[in-house]
Amino acid sequence: MKLGKTLILxxxxxxxxxxxxxGFNPWYFSQKxxxxxxxxxxxTWWYQVxxxxxxxxxxxxxxxxxxxxxTVRPEMSVDTSFISRFDRLVTDxxxxxxxxxxxxxxxxxxxxxxDAPVGELQFENFTAEDLLKVLPACGYLAERIKxxxxxxxxxxxxxxxxxxxxxNGIMNIANHFDQEYIKFDHIDKQNGHPDVNGMKQxxxxxxxxxxxx
Numbered sequence: 001m002k003l004g005k006t007l008i009l010x011x012x013x014x015x016x017x018x019x020x021x022x023g024f025n026p027w028y029f030s031q032k033x034x035x036x037x038x039x040x041x042x043x044t045w046w047y048q049v050x051x052x053x054x055x056x057x058x059x060x061x062x063x064x065x066x067x068x069x070x071t072v073r074p075e076m077s078v079d080t081s082f083i084s085r086f087d088r089l090v091t092d093x094x095x096x097x098x099x100x101x102x103x104x105x106x107x108x109x110x111x112x113x114x115d116a117p118v119g120e121l122q123f124e125n126f127t128a129e130d131l132l133k134v135l136p137a138c139g140y141l142a143e144r145i146k147x148x149x150x151x152x153x154x155x156x157x158x159x160x161x162x163x164x165x166x167x168n169g170i171m172n173i174a175n176h177f178d179q180e181y182i183k184f185d186h187i188d189k190q191n192g193h194p195d196v197n198g199m200k201q202x203x204x205x206x207x208x209x210x211x212x213x
Contacts, residue, residue, distance in 0.1 A: 002153075003055040003210045004101030007089075008046060009082050009141075010062030013159070013194055013202075014106050016041045020062050027064040027193060035191045038199060045194065045202035052207060058098050061085055068107045069137035070128075071116040082107050083131060083141050090148055099152075103145055104206070106157040108134060108166050113192075118165050123176055135169040142177045155180040155209065157202070160187050182209055 008014055012027035019041055020026060032039045041047050050057045065073050068082040078084055082105070089095065110116075111134045119133025123143060130136035138156075145154050156174050158167055158181055167183065174181040182205050188198035 005056045005058050006102040006104060007058050007100040008060045008062060008104045009086060010106040011066045011110055012064035014046055014060060014062035015064050016044050020060050025064040036193060037190065037196050043196050043199055045199040048203035049206050058100055065110055067111045067114065067116055068141060069111055069116050069132060069134050071132045073114060083137050086141060086144060095148060100149060102153045103149065104155050104157060108162060109159045112162045112166055118163065121169055121172055134166055138170055138173050142173050142179060146177050153180060155182060158183045160184050
C-alpha cells in the first residue's frame, strides 16, 4: 500500500485547529490545554505520515465527535457523519479535481462511545434506516468509495477499546471490498485520545503499512 495523494476521513483523533475544513470542530489546539499534551500540529499522526516522501495530503476531512453512521450526537447535525461528508464531497465535485490514490478512514470511535445501534453486516441495497446503524453505514461507505474511487486504495484504521462486533465487522467489510485495515492493539492516550506518544504509534503503523511491513 503506497499512500501517494491521500484523503483522510476522520474524527477528533485526526483533527487540529486550522488544518481541517472551515466550520469543522477540532479537538487538538495550538494553545496548551490540560486534557492533552498534543499542542503542535507536527505532533499529530497525520502530519508525521505526510512528511514522508511521496505522501501528499489532499484533504483532512476530520470532525471531532463525528460518527460514521447517521445516528449522531444530540448536539450535532447528521451532516457531520462520515457517510454524509463523503457524499457531500462527491456532490460538490471534489473528486473531479482531486483524485486520491488512498483513502484513510479513522472512525467508529464515536459510534462505539455513544452506543449507536451496531446493526448487522450489509454490503448493498442500503436504506435510510440502515444508515442509522454502524455496520451498515460502514458497508455503505466502503461500497460508495469503491464505486466513486475504483482505483483508490482504502484503508480502515481500527481504534482500540471499540465494541468487538464493530472491530470484527470492519475487518469483514474491508475483506469483502478488497480494502485494507490496520487494527491497533495499543495506543497511548489521555482522556480517550492519542497523546504525543500515541500519535507516534499511529504514524508508525500507517507508515509501516505503506511500506509493506
